[in-house]
Amino acid sequence: PANKQAECEAPSKKEEKKVNKTAEADQKRKLEGLTKDSPMRLRMEAYNKRLQAEITAAIEKLDGEGKFKVDRWNRVEGGDGISMVLQDGKVFEKAGVGVSVVYGMLPPAAIAQMRARHPNIGDSKEAMPFFATGISCVMHPHNPNAPTVHFNYRYFELGSVDGGEPISWWFGGGCDLTPAILYEEDAVHFHRVIKDACDKHDPRYYKDFKKWCDEYFYIPHRGERRGIGGIFFDDLDDKSQDELFAFVQTCGNAFLDQYVPIMERRKDMPFTADDKHWQQLRRGRYVEFNLVYDRGTKFGLLTPGARIESILMTMPLTARWEYMQEPDLKAHGKLLEILRAPKDWIPL
């Protein structure tokens, strides 16, 4: 893949920025080599980068022609990222997998919002050091029979000074599938694989996180969900770091099993102009969800100096909006029904 170095900061602001002390301590630790006792920050970062390499290699193989373009970027205050995008491939219109690692200071207003869910965050009115690392992925295939997929797994911590223990930390993430043309067996498969992953760690996870996913991906102005669901969780700190890290890794490792078998079935299916047209309209809804409601996108758009290309990597290559479009209910009535009233794909 092509390789390119980029800085995500405007050069004029460089002097003002202080390198985060935890970032410095972590740099040293990385040079010494990671162990299972290394801070979770470093272990999750390393996992995200391994998973990104594994998934992009498998997706290049699945596509058969397209190659991921690799952009690496560094933050002056600490942290870096790798954005990998395959565009105009044989199977994929656009597929992006990004990893980001961010050390910085969180303003009091943002801390206050987190305090409600994490009461151990003290009552400080000053900015606090934070760390975040995540992997996120969105893939939009050409073939309207093949579904768009998304996943994201992330680790966040607050208050680690000079590389020490954080005051608060949590994991978040999830995965969801967005078909334009519904194949119920695909939905069942996608949910089955992630349910098995969840069940290895906690019998309540799948049920709770499936429900959370159906709530999160709701588009109020359409009265519809974005897709047929999956799982979604945030602020997860109810077990030890090691236990939750193991859970997140099981989920991340399940991704290729969730998606590749579906793609193998769908990527070469014949389709009509009507199918393509319908897919383009559904891609319009995807854009609406991402620009209007998605937390990650909104946060990114509001962050000065954020790398906009990485944030909007999730957008489809093409989308369409028609006034008063009347869907072919014979073809798509069942999908629309499920987007309005989510279904339990797996009996609980």
Add this chain to the structure above:
Amino acid sequence: PANKQAECEAPSKKEEKKVNKTAEADQKRKLEGLTKDSPMRLRMEAYNKRLQAEITAAIEKLDGEGKFKVDRWNRVEGGDGISMVLQDGKVFEKAGVGVSVVYGMLPPAAIAQMRARHPNIGDSKEAMPFFATGISCVMHPHNPNAPTVHFNYRYFELGSVDGGEPISWWFGGGCDLTPAILYEEDAVHFHRVIKDACDKHDPRYYKDFKKWCDEYFYIPHRGERRGIGGIFFDDLDDKSQDELFAFVQTCGNAFLDQYVPIMERRKDMPFTADDKHWQQLRRGRYVEFNLVYDRGTKFGLLTPGARIESILMTMPLTARWEYMQEPDLKAHGKLLEILRAPKDWIPL
């Protein structure tokens, strides 16, 4: 044009809604016939509907093939609207002109936001009756040489009980042009016509409202404006109702002179696949502005029971997003420069 009646309210909510007393009084006035002493509400509504009919007739003529589809809707609490959309015409990919008339109750939180700019709004902690009527228009041509255009003119009032005088009222509106391929003569023409309109009413208007437009249509996450500007104004109550109504009418009446001569020059120009591709990418930016920043769209998306098809009538038929797209600076460098640093099209 096709004609269709629709209600924008969910039937189950009908019983709860009370008909606005001012709406009732105004219905009676309409039956008696309007005069120049009728409330501004009714005069502006009548103007908007006349302007909509005039513009859609002229645009159908310009298109030569496409016809506007007409949707009429009614609000149980008072008010109505007409959405007119021409889709997949010969010249226009999508052109929408909507008029809305809304009588309702405004919640205290919304009133509080308005009080800063309209101090005569009292300190009431209760919902107040409001009225709003506006005309809005967005036209997206097929030919990438032909620019997208938008205008909107509106009148708002607060606190009219039983059809009496409002506590506060104001006008707002503006127009702006969004070319994918820059022709400076088009930009100069568009600005020249609206400057002449402004100059008939106040020598400061064009200068002030041109600047306001450049500020309003800024897309912070792109560091660009949506297009090459025009005018934008809001909360205008610094002259009498009659004087400001005259100004708004001069602006509205100027629209066809602003846009049709440009379209005559551009609509049949030859273009390349590269031109079309660039237009699609610029349409993506248009979607970003509308969904993320446009006040009217955001207000509409957050309003329960709003007519979503009318709100999203402004979206282009098609749009495109590419990762790390590198624009052809030889072809489009000048446009991008102007989107970053707006130009004075007319020496002041």
